Amino acid sequence: MRLGELAEHPLGLTWVVDDPLLRASHALVHDGRVWFVDPVDAPEAMERAAALGEPAGVLQLFVAHPRDGAAIAQRLNIPHHVLPDVLPDTPFSVIDLDLGPWKERALWWPETNGLVVAESIGTATHYAVGNGPAGTHFLRRLLPPTRLKPFLPEHLLVGHGKPIHGGDAAAALLDALNRSRRELPLFVLHAPRLIRGMKARS
Template sequence: MPLKSTGDARFDSTDPWAGGTTWIAHPEESMRRASHALVVDEESWLVDPVDCDGLDDHLADLGAVAGIVVLLDRHKRDAGAIARRHDVAVHIPEWMDGVAEEIDAPVETFGTTFADAYTVYPLSRSRFWQEAALYDEENGTLVVPEAVGTASYFLAGDERLGVHPMKRLRPPRRLHEFDPERILVGHGKPVTTDAVAALDDALDGARRRTPALYAKAARELIFG
């Protein structure tokens, strides 16, 4: 299983719901890069998107594309190409450095709210890791691009949601502030059932399960 695939990708919605959808363009890769379309007022905002065949046909059913959102400095992905195709801007947090100049499309910034529906929460603002989360209290949608995920390399034991391997010793505990119905992540399928319990378990057990996660990663590296 490749870490990151560069081959042909097809649209395959893994979690359609009333407020949007999620797709994983390359399900064969171990990174399991996930992208999301958030529907607000009959328009869609694409979060950290990976392009694929059939995507535009799906988006046409959601309403006009209002813009592209990048929530992690490393998740530029196909934001520029999709933005140009739909003649929209790429939106990034106003405090995120070193991203705008690497996107070949118009760039706009946003502050503490987004699309009049989501509140923006900085999770990391270091020069090595810049990440923001989005939360819609009304519909219970929490979007976290990297700090937690459901791809295999995030998970230890029976976790359904895990803290990123590099964040395990200092987990993002401010995520305890939220009471989500669903959690959309940047790597892996969304958590759509008992989301609060999965999030609390991930954060509370992150440090304790770190040795097990690292041992699992070593076994997979050695034995494939």
């Protein structure tokens, strides 16, 4: 498995698989404990994450993101939380982003101003079709997750694509939400190119 990104940051570690969907996984570190978010079992990344602290749990934040979470939880003998409503004994608040059959949770980490969005927002090319670094999933374009608007992250971690850190994170999130409906025609226009690009990466 080839990684397109493997980088430590103030929240922990992010790795992005060099595949058509640019699947991103995260290891969030707090008080010497590590939570794995929608993890893909990449040996190099797991080795780096193990050096950051004691494994505490695996979090699956989107219904279609089982990825390697169950296998990792079993191997490390840690809890596997699927679409959790609350996460006691963690620094994270859970945000419900459900919309009909769309089942998703986001995480807000107040201490770090960190926001983790598994699927509704992404930075991969099939999300960010406009001028901004982030965009809304095409199935949420008409009904974007406006519940995220009050949050002003300094760190935006997503399930597809690289994180955004610093002063650009909050602006990128708000811009993606505000442009969601407006960019739908642009997404349709660029869909053939996006599909070709994804096939080329496969």
